[in-house]
Amino acid sequence: MLIGNYKVSYAADQAIFRTPASRAWLWVLLGVAVAFPFVAGDYFLYLANLVGIFTIAALGLNILTGFTGQISLGHAAFVGVGAYATAIAATRLGLPFWLAVPAGGLAACLAGALVGTPSLRIKGLYLAIATLAAQVILEWVFTNWTGMTGGIRGINVAPAGLWGFEFDTDRRVYFLVAGLAAFHTWAAANLFRTRVGRAFIAVRDRDISAELMGIDLFRTKISAFMISSYYAGIAGGLWVYFAKVVTPESFPLSLSIQFLAMIIVGGLGSIKGTLFGAVFVTLVPEGLRAVVQGATAYSPDAMSWLAPMKDIVFGAMIVGFLVFEPHGLAEIWNRIRRFFWLWPFPK
Amino acid sequence: MTSPPASDLILSMEQLALSFGGVRALAGVDLQVRRGTISGIIGPNGAGKTSLLNCIAGFYRPQSGRIVFDGRDITRVPAARRPALGLARTFQNIALFAGMTVLDNIKLGAHCHLKTGVLSALAFTAEARGEEEALREEVERDIIDFLEIEHLRNRSVASLSYGLQKRVELARALAMRPRLLLLDEPIAGMNEEETEDMARFILDIQEERGITVVLIEHDMGVVMDLCDRVTVLSFGEQIAAGTPAEIQADPEVVRAYLGTSGAGVRRG
Numbered sequence: 001m002l003i004g005n006y007k008v009s010y011a012a013d014q015a016i017f018r019t020p021a022s023r024a025w026l027w028v029l030l031g032v033a034v035a036f037p038f039v040a041g042d043y044f045l046y047l048a049n050l051v052g053i054f055t056i057a058a059l060g061l062n063i064l065t066g067f068t069g070q071i072s073l074g075h076a077a078f079v080g081v082g083a084y085a086t087a088i089a090a091t092r093l094g095l096p097f098w099l100a101v102p103a104g105g106l107a108a109c110l111a112g113a114l115v116g117t118p119s120l121r122i123k124g125l126y127l128a129i130a131t132l133a134a135q136v137i138l139e140w141v142f143t144n145w146t147g148m149t150g151g152i153r154g155i156n157v158a159p160a161g162l163w164g165f166e167f168d169t170d171r172r173v174y175f176l177v178a179g180l181a182a183f184h185t186w187a188a189a190n191l192f193r194t195r196v197g198r199a200f201i202a203v204r205d206r207d208i209s210a211e212l213m214g215i216d217l218f219r220t221k222i223s224a225f226m227i228s229s230y231y232a233g234i235a236g237g238l239w240v241y242f243a244k245v246v247t248p249e250s251f252p253l254s255l256s257i258q259f260l261a262m263i264i265v266g267g268l269g270s271i272k273g274t275l276f277g278a279v280f281v282t283l284v285p286e287g288l289r290a291v292v293q294g295a296t297a298y299s300p301d302a303m304s305w306l307a308p309m310k311d312i313v314f315g316a317m318i319v320g321f322l323v324f325e326p327h328g329l330a331e332i333w334n335r336i337r338r339f340f341w342l343w344p345f346p347k
Numbered sequence: 348m349t350s351p352p353a354s355d356l357i358l359s360m361e362q363l364a365l366s367f368g369g370v371r372a373l374a375g376v377d378l379q380v381r382r383g384t385i386s387g388i389i390g391p392n393g394a395g396k397t398s399l400l401n402c403i404a405g406f407y408r409p410q411s412g413r414i415v416f417d418g419r420d421i422t423r424v425p426a427a428r429r430p431a432l433g434l435a436r437t438f439q440n441i442a443l444f445a446g447m448t449v450l451d452n453i454k455l456g457a458h459c460h461l462k463t464g465v466l467s468a469l470a471f472t473a474e475a476r477g478e479e480e481a482l483r484e485e486v487e488r489d490i491i492d493f494l495e496i497e498h499l500r501n502r503s504v505a506s507l508s509y510g511l512q513k514r515v516e517l518a519r520a521l522a523m524r525p526r527l528l529l530l531d532e533p534i535a536g537m538n539e540e541e542t543e544d545m546a547r548f549i550l551d552i553q554e555e556r557g558i559t560v561v562l563i564e565h566d567m568g569v570v571m572d573l574c575d576r577v578t579v580l581s582f583g584e585q586i587a588a589g590t591p592a593e594i595q596a597d598p599e600v601v602r603a604y605l606g607t608s609g610a611g612v613r614r615g
């Protein structure tokens with residue numbers, strides 16, 4: 001039983017993992033993450049890679065929407081920009097993956113700055129529509145700029161390689177994805193330990209008084225857009241080395257909605273919540289698929305329900321969380337933790 | 348009364364005028380504030396007091412007139428740049444950041460004095476870490492301790508009482524390291540104990556830190572106790588200025604504002 005936790009120094013109080021218990025959990029988590037690829041089967045490795053890539057993308061969206069309050073319906077398109085830029089850098093310029101992936105991040109970052117520029121003037125619904133327009137336009141570009149993107153046939157990319165080591169299986173790609181996901185989670189958490197992250201939250205909560213505190217609204221919003229789309233671009237770059245091919249239909253509007261579902265279900269403005277959301281929203285359709293597959297025994301055309309059911313479940317999840325638990329899984333987690341923290345004397 | 352030498356003034360304005368459509372909020376105000384004093388602005392509701400503060404803070408831009416802060420014409424300086432010059436304010440209707448803790452709200456006040464950029468923030472470099480630690484120490488020592496809010500630092504501001512929220516707003520304004528502090532009705536809506544605490548803090552801010560204070564207040568007792576000088580606004584015009592005693596005796600002020608009995612108008 002722990003009643004309280006007295007912090008000796010301010011530095012310790014500002015650490016990301018503040019208590020011995022949470023640091024212990026971190027080590028457990030790291031242990032599991034490292035052991036995972038040696039015990040998991042192909043299907044679970046595939047899922048883990050998907051979760052890792054989506055985590056990076058969702059972190060980006062949460063920085064923009066959850067922390068800075070700027071909604072985006074075009075996040076999947078920025079993932080696409082990163083993916084295409086990475087694929088082009090790898091195939092045409094022959095860059096190795098460790099340059100091609102950051103190149104994808106930078107390309108998406110520039111696209112984000114461009115799309116974010118009107119955000120000083122437009123807010124809420126109008127910003128949603130502007131980012132929706134970006135999504136539609138970019139999807140169109142992916143399909144129709146055949147000279148660059150290969151049109152609907154897309155671009156094939158060789159596996160990532162490092163000093164003769166080929167990341168050619170899902171098991172090998174896992175290390176790449178897990179490492180980058182961990183790194184980007186750490187960086188995102190860092191952001192909110194400094195003035196930069198505080199300014200983001202201030203702009204979300206009350207932009208007028210933020211300005212009177214000396215925060216430059218435009219610079220802050222553009223920074224949020226750029227960081228957010230950089231994260232999306234990195235996720236896109238990883239996607240390339242995961243799927244080995246980029247095609248336009250990989251980045252539809254429904255994926256943008258799925259990213260929104262991740263941060264709403266997980267917790268807007270919460271790093272931890274983003275991780276929960278990415279896991280949950282990626283696994284739910286897989287669970288659904290298993291259920292539907294089971295149902296084919298009774299009704300042969302059950303598989304045709306899968307797509308519409310997926311949409312209904314996502315919609316219900318978004319609405320359900322917004323209504324009943326607007327702080328998402330992160331808050332549910334906190335409540336459980338508080339309960340055991342003070343156990344056997346819960347409040 | 349002779350006017351003080353210019354170097355003695357931290358703030359002065361000439362013929363400040365501001366209107367919204369047909370409404371004249373300020374009609375040629377000449378406020379002068381001496382360094383190291385507490386000045387009060389009083390007047391009935393809608394007199395233009397908040398508008399005047401908003402002009403000084405840069406949130407409203409006057410149609411004509413000039414504002415000089417510490418020898419520099421700031422009339423056209425954008426609002427976001429003024430905190431760095433040494434101007435800080437609190438709001439009539441509390442404007443804290445509801446999604447943050449008390450500590451983060453206070454730290455936000457120091458934003459313009461900090462340097463960490465996006466890349467060093469993401470990497471949490473040694474400079475970023477050092478800056479945060481120094482800030483934390485400064486906030487603890489000079490602000491949290493001073494305003495007696497140690498027990499609140501990790502609370503969400505939304506969970507605090509009105510009086511405590513006002514105190515956190517003052518804390519945030521102090522974190523801006525101001526030379527001139529603008530307080531819009533810092534005491535309104537507080538109970539007696541909270542009022543006494545706040546009055547004591549304002550006096551300490553002026554006496555111990557040498558920060559100049561301009562405050563808007565309805566509670567005449569508090570204004571008379573705290574202020575070195577009082578300016579009275581009515582319908583955007585400055586109808587009187589002087590020491591609290593002079594103001595209380597001014598027949599025009601009594602007619603326009605204080606009422607014939609001379610009793611204070613508590614709230615409006």
Ligand SMILES: Nc1ncnc2c1ncn2[C@@H]1O[C@H](COP(=O)(O)OP(=O)(O)O)[C@@H](O)[C@H]1O
Nearest residue numbers: 367370371372391392393394395396397398399
């Ligand atoms: N943003 C605004 N838009 C329109 N009218 C305003 C605005 N701000 C203030 N006013 C008007 O200016 C006048 C002075 O208001 P204000 O400065 O808030 O008075 P006080 O703080 O003395 O009560 C009022 O008539 C008010 O309606």
Ligand SMILES: [Mg+2]
Nearest residue numbers: 396397398439
């Ligand atoms: Mg007012």
